[in-house]
Amino acid sequence: MDLINLYLIPGVVLGCIYALGAVGLSLIYGVLRFGHFAHGDVMTFGAYVTLSAVALLGLSPFAALPIAMLVTALLAILIDRLFYRPFRDRPTIVVVIASFGVALMLRSLVEIFWGADDRSYETGIRRPVTYFDTLVIAPRHVAIIIAAVALVTVLHVFLTRTRLGKAMRAVSDQPSLARVCGIDLDTVSLWAWVFGGALAAAAGVFLATDTQLNPNMGWNLLLPLFAAAILGGIGKPYGAIVGGLVIGLAEELSSFPLFSERPLVPPDYKTGVAFAIMVVMLLWRPQGLFRGRVFE
Amino acid sequence: MSALFGYGEYAVSLLTIGGIYAVMALGLNLQWGYGGLFNAGVSGFFAVGAYASAILTAPPMPGHFVGFGLPVIVGIASAMVLSAAVGWFVGRICLGLQSDYLAMATIGIAEILRLIIDNEIWLTNGSRGIVAIPRPFEDLPGVWRDLAYLGLVAAVVAALYLALERLARSPWGRVMRAIRDNEAAAAAFGKDVASFRLQAFVLGSMAMGLSGALTAHAFKFIGPDATLPLITTFLVWVMLIAGGSANNRGAILGPIIIWTLWSATELLTGTLPPEWQIRGSYLRVFLIGLLLQVVLQRFPRGLLPERPPRPPEAEAPQTERA
Amino acid sequence: MTSLLAVEGLSAGYGDTVILHGVDIEAERGELAVIIGPNGAGKSTLIKAIFGIVATHGGRVRFDGADITGAAPERLVAMGMAYVPQERNVFPTLTVAENLEMGAFSVRGRLAPLIEAQYALFPELGRRRRQLVGEMSGGQRQMVALARALMTKPKLLLLDEPTAGLSPKVMAEVFGHIQAINRTGIGVLMVEQNARLALEIADRGYVLAAGRNRFSGTGADLLGNRQMAEAFLGG
Numbered sequence: 124m125d126l127i128n129l130y131l132i133p134g135v136v137l138g139c140i141y142a143l144g145a146v147g148l149s150l151i152y153g154v155l156r157f158g159h160f161a162h163g164d165v166m167t168f169g170a171y172v173t174l175s176a177v178a179l180l181g182l183s184p185f186a187a188l189p190i191a192m193l194v195t196a197l198l199a200i201l202i203d204r205l206f207y208r209p210f211r212d213r214p215t216i217v218v219v220i221a222s223f224g225v226a227l228m229l230r231s232l233v234e235i236f237w238g239a240d241d242r243s244y245e246t247g248i249r250r251p252v253t254y255f256d257t258l259v260i261a262p263r264h265v266a267i268i269i270a271a272v273a274l275v276t277v278l279h280v281f282l283t284r285t286r287l288g289k290a291m292r293a294v295s296d297q298p299s300l301a302r303v304c305g306i307d308l309d310t311v312s313l314w315a316w317v318f319g320g321a322l323a324a325a326a327g328v329f330l331a332t333d334t335q336l337n338p339n340m341g342w343n344l345l346l347p348l349f350a351a352a353i354l355g356g357i358g359k360p361y362g363a364i365v366g367g368l369v370i371g372l373a374e375e376l377s378s379f380p381l382f383s384e385r386p387l388v389p390p391d392y393k394t395g396v397a398f399a400i401m402v403v404m405l406l407w408r409p410q411g412l413f414r415g416r417v418f419e
Numbered sequence: 420m421s422a423l424f425g426y427g428e429y430a431v432s433l434l435t436i437g438g439i440y441a442v443m444a445l446g447l448n449l450q451w452g453y454g455g456l457f458n459a460g461v462s463g464f465f466a467v468g469a470y471a472s473a474i475l476t477a478p479p480m481p482g483h484f485v486g487f488g489l490p491v492i493v494g495i496a497s498a499m500v501l502s503a504a505v506g507w508f509v510g511r512i513c514l515g516l517q518s519d520y521l522a523m524a525t526i527g528i529a530e531i532l533r534l535i536i537d538n539e540i541w542l543t544n545g546s547r548g549i550v551a552i553p554r555p556f557e558d559l560p561g562v563w564r565d566l567a568y569l570g571l572v573a574a575v576v577a578a579l580y581l582a583l584e585r586l587a588r589s590p591w592g593r594v595m596r597a598i599r600d601n602e603a604a605a606a607a608f609g610k611d612v613a614s615f616r617l618q619a620f621v622l623g624s625m626a627m628g629l630s631g632a633l634t635a636h637a638f639k640f641i642g643p644d645a646t647l648p649l650i651t652t653f654l655v656w657v658m659l660i661a662g663g664s665a666n667n668r669g670a671i672l673g674p675i676i677i678w679t680l681w682s683a684t685e686l687l688t689g690t691l692p693p694e695w696q697i698r699g700s701y702l703r704v705f706l707i708g709l710l711l712q713v714v715l716q717r718f719p720r721g722l723l724p725e726r727p728p729r730p731p732e733a734e735a736p737q738t739e740r741a
Numbered sequence: 742m743t744s745l746l747a748v749e750g751l752s753a754g755y756g757d758t759v760i761l762h763g764v765d766i767e768a769e770r771g772e773l774a775v776i777i778g779p780n781g782a783g784k785s786t787l788i789k790a791i792f793g794i795v796a797t798h799g800g801r802v803r804f805d806g807a808d809i810t811g812a813a814p815e816r817l818v819a820m821g822m823a824y825v826p827q828e829r830n831v832f833p834t835l836t837v838a839e840n841l842e843m844g845a846f847s848v849r850g851r852l853a854p855l856i857e858a859q860y861a862l863f864p865e866l867g868r869r870r871r872q873l874v875g876e877m878s879g880g881q882r883q884m885v886a887l888a889r890a891l892m893t894k895p896k897l898l899l900l901d902e903p904t905a906g907l908s909p910k911v912m913a914e915v916f917g918h919i920q921a922i923n924r925t926g927i928g929v930l931m932v933e934q935n936a937r938l939a940l941e942i943a944d945r946g947y948v949l950a951a952g953r954n955r956f957s958g959t960g961a962d963l964l965g966n967r968q969m970a971e972a973f974l975g976g
Contacts, residue, residue: 158519209716216457216518220656221715223459227653228708234701286842289835293843296832303792303824304889305815305847342649346530349523359834391538398527405520406512 128259130375136264136333138371139271143326144344145351145363146278147319153295153358154308154315157215160222161202162323162348163341164229169195169324170331170340171237177244184244184332185266191328192321199320200313226342233338242336267329274325275364278318282360287314295358346394347374350401356411365413370397431565433679435637438572439630440674444659445579446626448670451659453587453595454619457518460509460525461627461652463532466643467505468498468628469635470536473549476636480549484542491555495632502628503621510620514613529652536643548642552635572633576671579626583667595619650704654681657711663721673721681707743806745770745897745928746791751800753790759798760786762952768897768930768945773923775960777936778949784932785827787949788899791930792817792824805896818847823895827902827932830886833875837866840874840885844892852892859888862921880911887918897928904935916942940964 144166151159169191176187206225210218282288287310294301294311302308323341330340351370355362377388377396388396404411443461450456472494479486513524536543543549556567586592597605598612606612635641654677662673681703688699714722748766752759760783768774776784789795791802793812802810804820814824832840841856848855860867863884869877874885883903890898903919904912912935920942923929933939940946943960948969956969963969 152519158523160522206712217715219457219519219522220660221712223653223656224708224711224715227649228705228712231701231705231708235698235705239697239701286846289839289842290846292835293832293839296834297829300826300829300832301843303814303818303826304843305818306843346523346527353520389538392534395531395534398531401527402512402524405516405524409516409520 126379130379131372132260132264134372134375135368136267136329136371137375138368139268140326140329140333140367141344141347141351141371142364142367143271143274143322143329144348145355145367146275146360147322147326148348148352149355149358149360149363150291150295150315151319152352153360154291154312155207155218156298157218157222158349158357159319160219160345161226161229162319163343163345164226164233165195165199165202165320165323165341166327166330166344167233167338167341168198168229168327169320170327170336171233172324173328173331174237174242174244174336184328185270188270188325188328191324195324196317196320199316199323203312203316230338230342237336237338239338244332244336263332267333270325271329274322278322278360281318287311291315343394346401347371347397350397350404353401353404353409354412356413359411359413362411362413366411370400373397373400428562428565431562431569433682434675435565435569435572436682437675437678438569438576439633439637440655440658440678441576441671442572442579442630442633443627443655444662444670444674445576445583445667446623446630447655447659448623448664448667449583449619449626450623452664452666452670453592453599454616454623455599456514456616456620457522458525458620458623459522459652460527460529460532461655462649463525463529464502464506464624464627465631465634465651466529466532466536468502468631469641470543470549470631471501471628472498472632473552473635473641474542477549477552480544482541483544485544485549491553491636494636495629498628498632499625502631503625505628506621506624507617509624510617514616514620533643543643546643548640548645549635550640552639552641554636554639557639568637572637575629575633580667580671587667591615591618653711654678654707657707657714660711661714661718661722666721669721676722677707743803744768745772745805746930747801747803748787748791749801749803751787751790751802752798753786753795753800754798755786755795760952761790763800764949764952764954766930766947768928770896771923771926771928772944773920773929773942774931774945774947775939775943776930776932776947776949777934777939778955780934781951782949783952784949785901786952788824788901788930788932792822792899815847818893818895821894821896822899823890823893823897824899825886825890825901825903827905831874831882831889834873836871836873837877837885838870840889841892844889848893855892855894859891862891863888863918878911879907880914883907883911883915884918887915887922891922891927895927897930898922900929900931902932902934904933904938912938937964 144162148159148162151157151162172194173184173187173191176182176190177184180187202225206221207218210221282292290301290306291311291314293304294306294308327341330344334340347370351366352363353366354369355364355366374393374396377393378386378390381387443465447458447461450458472491474485475487475489475497476491476494477486478488509525509528513521516524537545554568555571556564559567594605594615598615638645655674658673658677659670660673661677662669662671684703684706685700688696688703691699744767746766746768748764750763750765752761752763754760764783764787766774766776766787776787778784786795790797793809793814797811800810801808804817804822807820809817809820832843835843838856841859842852845852845855860870865881866884866888869881874882877885887903900919904915907915916938919929919931931939940960940963946958946960946963947954948956948963956963956966958966
């Protein structure tokens, strides 16, 4: 039972957070063809905006989430317009370097306005709840999982039921043909930023709810986020979701004392698990686990 | 650096650290300007060199694998060898990856190194760092102490610059240029592209390790915060891009200029009332990030006026004229 | 009556390389015109230059009377042109229905009638409307590619080697579909490697070699042309 309560459930929760962040990375990569290195700090920004909403409006973090998602989506659009768009016709590496700069700028803005100390949405000790005499799970974990599922469902509806969502998948799939069909790259990329930013904000809020707020929280997640996106096949949003869950579970399960009394991987090195998975994927199967049955 | 009074001493310090950054930037230039490789883990190689030299030259620290009291020159040489070795190892695995992935892999490497430095206390003394690292010329009187060290750094920069310029004009340099300009053709001529890229990467890593060692001896102390903040990597990149990538002169002037700006703004924030000082230091980071954006968008060939204008693919490594 | 498509002295290429040196082509309304020639003759480049994907260095392209030289694809689609590339001509991770929807992205109004029209023309697609196109066979994918292009109700269909990589049986099917499309009044300008089969269904044919016109005439004329047959049809 310990396995489930102390490892599996936290693994699923972490996996949900990673999934939401990685989906944004994949959407942006699919449409704009570059790895967005500021994505972690966009998550951080969303989490801190929620902190202010909680403080100013007296809402709970989950109630403030829509506000944070909206503001972060707008931020993402603004960043693209100011710092990424000018490089549309230049080699990818330039916009990647620019996104590094944006990451640092976002982080320093957070430090300027909110300070560098650890913060929290609520004070006091939070107790987990016991269900069925065996399952011990914290209410906030339940909330995170439910909210994550809801958000992914909304994304799914967007991608499969709306014209723009399908167009986004089309651009990601075959950019030249999308142009031939008259699909407007500017509109599609706008919505990639909207969803990428909004989902990153949610991931940031969930992370902050699960742990704490800290200006480096998003950057520290960048490695697992990329690992998740690569695992699922970068550019494939559904793959990123699965990738996020796998990485989250792997990280938490790596502390499980499988063979002896001691954890498989020393907890201090937990973050190395995602890195190891990523390196293995990049060397063995860079196109990701879900190549799909496509012919290219 | 300990408290400095007077512009002279300040200038010496500025040039010393700027020079150390120049060594890093020259190394990065090899990897990026010549090899076309995006190394986002510069601080990792820096740290390897810093800790290698520190561990070997510091006085013995009981309970730790630190402190062999070896001569500084041994420390520095070992730093270069070890960082080159790490560079070889990383390069063998990662150099085939495209730029986004290579960036992520090198970030990961720096992260792993940070974890090791933080956690393997027996080796690195964790966050407490390694102290009492010997400093060349530390027995000299007054201002000569710092001037002499500056001389050492300047000599290193000069030697490195000359070596790199020679390298650029050599057959090796010609092959690197050929690979950069038309990789498929170079491969068709039988040039082992992967091997040349690896060589550029290893040499660059060696320079970064050297700069780490120089830093450790300059400050007589290293710790994880001193060696591995992300800002180190970022600053070096801004310096290289501001100086003009693929340009060895730019790789020296860029660091000096940017470091001067960085330090000068630190002085400015020092004059602010205490509750604003911390905000000031974050504002400096923000402004450096903004500077990078401005340079990327408006001065793609770097801030320094240079040779006749080249086509806009100057961000991809460009050809160095003899 | 002006031709539907008139290409006059078109020169085009990639970067500094010139592939087409002053090519002339004409296609009438509702005609099935074919462009054949050896590899490297510039046939694909010609189609791409007409559709505005490759830069033109000189000459003119007129469509329905208007000068469209170098016009962007979006404009050409609005004017009634549709293009099916040789490669990457479907969205493999989208379903058949979604591929068709994307074809009509620029179309206002209800898509259902348009989509049903495609299913009428290609019943097999109608049976597989929810299947991922990436899982389909080469011939089926080609049908999706054609149907996708027809969603905008074009006056002229540009096809770049529609039977590339297909087995002879499937090739015949595809040619059959192309003829059926043409019979509904849509003009077709088709680049083909399979010279003989293409000329058999063509109203008009052009032979390109080394970026220049070599022969032209009706399909039957060209088939009967000994000289050309030896040079380009392999006897």
